[in-house]
C-alpha cells in the first residue's frame with residue numbers, strides 16, 4: 151500500500167495465475183501448456199533471428215502475422231487483431247468494446263480473469279449459473295439484454311457449446327456484442343469464427359499458448375468485423391504500439407502456417423485425453439466431458455484438497471480452486487503419456503477401488 155496508489159489500484163483484486171515453480175522433476179499439469187514441443191518450423195525461425203531484426207522496431211501492425219491468420223480463417227486482414235497473449239486482447243475488448251454498455255453477462259463458473267477486467271474497466275459483471283453438470287442454459291443466457299462473454303470450451307470445466315447454440319446467442323440480439331473466448335480451441339470444439347462472414351456483433355479470441363504450444367511466446371488474436379477490429383487497434387495504439395516483438399511475430403506466423411503440426415498435435419492431445427479420461431473413470435472419478443487440453447474431475451470419496459496435496463507431495467502439480475461449488479474438483483492438464491501415467495499411479499494410491 152502506498153499513498154501514491156489511485157483509488158482504482160487500491161480497490162483491485164488482481165488475477166492469480168497458476169503457479170510456475172521451477173522445481174526439478176516437477177510434473178506440471180496446472181496451467182494447460184501443450185504436452186508436445188512447438189512446430190519445428192517455428193523453432194527454426196526463432197533460431198534464425200538476426201541481430202538486425204532485433205535492432206529495428208518490429209512492424210506495429212503485425213501485417214505478415216495477421217495475413218497468415220486471415221488466410222487460415224478465410225477472413226480479410228482487417229478482420230484480425232493480434233496482441234501479447236489473448237489476455238491482452240481480452241483486456242482491450244473490455245476497455246474498447248464491452249465498456250460501451252454498463253454491464254455484461256458471463257457464466258458463474260468460468261475464467262477468473264473476467265471479473266478482474268470488469269472491475270478494472272468499471273463494468274458491472276452479471277453471472278448466469280451453469281447446470282449441475284456444468285452445461286450452459288442457452289435459453290436463459292440469450293434472454294439476457296447485456297453483452298455476453300463466454301469461454302468456449304469453458305474453463306475450468308472443459309465443456310464446449312455447439313456452434314448452433316453460439317449462433318442462437320449471436321442471432322438473438324444483433325444489438326449486443328457476443329465475445330467468444332476460444333483460448334482452448336483446437337482440441338475438438340467447433341469455432342464460432344465461421345459466423346463472422348455474416349455476424350457484425352461477434353468477436354472471437356484465440357491463443358497460441360495452448361493449441362500451438364507457444365505459451366512462452368505470448369501471442370493471441372481476435373477475429374471480428376473490420377469495425378470491431380479497428381476499435382481494438384485504437385485501444386492498442388493508445389497504450390502500446392508494439393505489443394508483439396519481432397521474434398513473436400515471425401515465430402507465430404510460422405506456427406500458424408504449419409497446419410500439419412497443428413492437426414497431428416491436436417490428435418495426440420485428444421488421444422491422450424481419451425486414455426486419461428478412461429483411466430480416471432476406472433479409478434472412480436467423475437470426469438466432465440472435455441473439448442480442451444485438460445480434464446475437470448472429482449472423486450466422490452476423496453476431497454479435492456486431499457488429492458491435490460497428495461499429488462503435490464509427489465511433485466505433481468494440478469490446479470484447484472478453493473471455492474464452492476468446485477472445491478472438490480481438480481483441473482488436470484492432458485500431459486504426455488509418461489506424465490499421465492505418473493499422475494494415475496499417484497492417484498491410484500489414494501483412490502483404487
Ligand SMILES: Cc1ncc(COP(=O)(O)O)c(C=O)c1O
Nearest residue numbers: 235236237261305333357359370
Ligand atoms: C479461458 C482462457 N482465456 C484466455 C486465457 C489467456 O491465454 P493467453 O494469454 O496465454 O493467450 C486463458 C489462459 O489460461 C484461459 O484459460
